[in-house]
Amino acid sequence: MSGVLRIHLTADASHTIHFVLPPEMGNEVDVIVFPRLTSKSTEQQESQVLAQLMDESGFEKNILNSAEEDCWNDL
Numbered sequence: 001m002s003g004v005l006r007i008h009l010t011a012d013a014s015h016t017i018h019f020v021l022p023p024e025m026g027n028e029v030d031v032i033v034f035p036r037l038t039s040k041s042t043e044q045q046e047s048q049v050l051a052q053l054m055d056e057s058g059f060e061k062n063i064l065n066s067a068e069e070d071c072w073n074d075l
Helices: 042-057 059-064 069-074
Strands: none
């Protein structure tokens, strides 16, 4: 993977978004769509959404709580 593309888009009248991938990203990508936050606390809300996404993905349960990672607690 050569990078991450973050772009803020506005849907058209049919709630469709359009964007062109940079050639270096290849032909296949994973797309995650978040609603655009427009309040004063956008960064805080965005952090909460991303934290929730990590929680739902099982990252903490599968990686941080694994026996292999527990060895770092002994240092």
